[in-house]
Amino acid sequence: MPESLEDSTFQELLLGSLPRLRAYAILLTKDRTRADDLLQESVLRALCAKHQFQPGTNFNAWIHRILHNQFISFLRQQRRPMTTLEDVSESYLSQPAGQDDKILTQEVVRALGRLPQGQREALILISSSGMSYDEAASVLGCSVGTVKSRVWRARRQMERLILDNESDSDDRTSSPRIVNRISDMLDAHS
């Protein structure tokens, strides 16, 4: 195993990781402009610290960890209320889909934006990005058990936010209705 990565290899790894890293940043910050700022800052940090990356270790987890740390710094510096996550779903919502599906996607985006930061990060890494619990733990700098706990709480919180919002906005019978719609969609996909 080489002592250090070739520069070209590092650049390839970095460019290859950008799409998923950017998606993570967008879901995390709930704002495309801020996500691109965060991504740029993280890329700069990664380039400066590229000699610290150990070849043979998980590059994806390493670069996500840098972005996570950068995000925490952003939160501390800005202390501004986050904007809505509405624009995150614009590309997804522009795809042809049923009206129900679009409404539910908006609900998911809204609920995701209301999760506490730690839970949101864990849920995105595990459920959206498809990372393993080990990888997510190394990104977030906590134990695997903590990640599992956060993901579980995030799912329950999402469940409450989506179903309760539905029942608040409509009549009392709408919660079972949304569950039925979800169930129908799953049947249609499987």
Next chain:
Amino acid sequence: MAHSLHKLIKEFNLYGFLAPGQLARSRERQKEPLYGETPYVSGERPNIGGGANIELIKLDSLAYSSMPLAKDRKPPQKPELPPDAGLRGVSPTDPIFDRWLERKLHELFDAVAHEPIPDDLIQLIVTLDQKDRKG
């Protein structure tokens, strides 16, 4: 020594002061009924050690002797949880919702991940990398 101590305790009917576990262990050791023909009757106030008006704790020795030892007691059974219960068993989860949420989050993420990366960011990486190699 131990035998005479037991005899003394038995004579003064002091077993009522012992904890249930000690009582049962003592009974097992002696292989004989505790109080023989004259069990201690709750409410009596025997004069022990010459002192007067010593309040004895009312204990039903027979009931205590039938209690199991601590080591033989079984821990209370926890209620069975469904296999899809949450991490700490706080509440059962809804597998339909979880599957649906997983799919939704994947779709959202993939839609964003397929967007083109801003050119200026790629340009920045290439430029910085070139500078780094020259420097």
